[in-house]
Amino acid sequence: NAGVTQTPKFQVLKTGQSMTLQCAQDMNHNSMYWYRQDPGMGLRLIYYSASEGTTDKGEVPNGYNVSRLNKREFSLRLESAAPSQTSVYFCASKVIRGSRYTFGSGTRLTVV
Amino acid sequence: DQQVKQNSPSLSVQEGRISILNCDYTNSMFDYFLWYKKYPAEGPTFLISISSIKDKNEDGRFTVFLNKSAKHLSLHIVPSQPGDSAVYFCAASVEDSGGSNYKLTFGKGTLLTVNP
Numbered sequence: 529n530a531g532v533t534q535t536p537k538f539q540v541l542k543t544g545q546s547m548t549l550q551c552a553q554d555m556n557h558n559s560m561y562w563y564r565q566d567p568g569m570g571l572r573l574i575y576y577s578a579s580e581g582t583t584d585k586g587e588v589p590n591g592y593n594v595s596r597l598n599k600r601e602f603s604l605r606l607e608s609a610a611p612s613q614t615s616v617y618f619c620a621s622k623v624i625r626g627s628r629y630t631f632g633s634g635t636r637l638t639v640v
Numbered sequence: 641d642q643q644v645k646q647n648s649p650s651l652s653v654q655e656g657r658i659s660i661l662n663c664d665y666t667n668s669m670f671d672y673f674l675w676y677k678k679y680p681a682e683g684p685t686f687l688i689s690i691s692s693i694k695d696k697n698e699d700g701r702f703t704v705f706l707n708k709s710a711k712h713l714s715l716h717i718v719p720s721q722p723g724d725s726a727v728y729f730c731a732a733s734v735e736d737s738g739g740s741n742y743k744l745t746f747g748k749g750t751l752l753t754v755n756p
Contacts, residue, residue: 532683561743561744563746568649568748569748570646570729570746570747570748570749571684571729571731571744571746572746573743573744573745576743586743618683618684620683627672627674627689627731627733627744628674628686628689629684629686629744630686631676631683631684631685632683633681633682633683634681634682634683
């Protein structure tokens with residue numbers, strides 16, 4: 529089925545460990561986004577890629593890095609995980625113009 | 641500074657009645673507004689949107705109203721059904737100077753519970 533695929537769905541990390549969250553879309557969308565959702569905080573933008581080859585910081589970029597590997601894939605890396613990064617992470621994509629995002633089903637990350 | 645505010649964390653209504661979810665925004669540059677619906681363990685899904693040049697948009701049981709002077713929008717669900725029980729996020733966007741990217745700013749969400 530067409531859409532946004534995120535892997536893994538669940539992950540537990542120890543403080544200081546690193547990991548990469550993967551996101552791929554097969555809708556030929558140009559722009560991709562990473563959000564985190566925390567209780568009572570809504571969805572906050574971490575990083576985004578308006579088009580292949582570009583990345584920009586969002587509202588809460590500290591502690592994260594991203595790579596737009598190609599048009600389909602946009603990964604989010606935690607170099608040294610902290611308990612404050614415990615959250616549900618959503619990847620989204622959209623065409624160039626317009627605001628209608630398509631979201632993945634999320635990655636639930638726990639840092640202990 | 642929270643630019644999109646959903647001041648009601650939760651709302652409970654009876655099946656068949658109207659659900660009204662509210663959203664306020666502070667950035668007058670926002671030119672497009674959306675509502676997303678989210679079930680547990682799933683990603684948000686698009687529900688309905690409205691451009692700043694309109695004051696109403698309707699899609700079946702869902703209607704979004706925009707009051708630009710008050711910087712306020714609302715989502716009406718009539719009639720409400722138990723399957724509508726979910727978290728509803730209000731979101732807004734502003735076109736950047738390059739016109740090529742619309743970043744969404746989300747509210748904190750409202751949990752709607754529709755009781756049978």
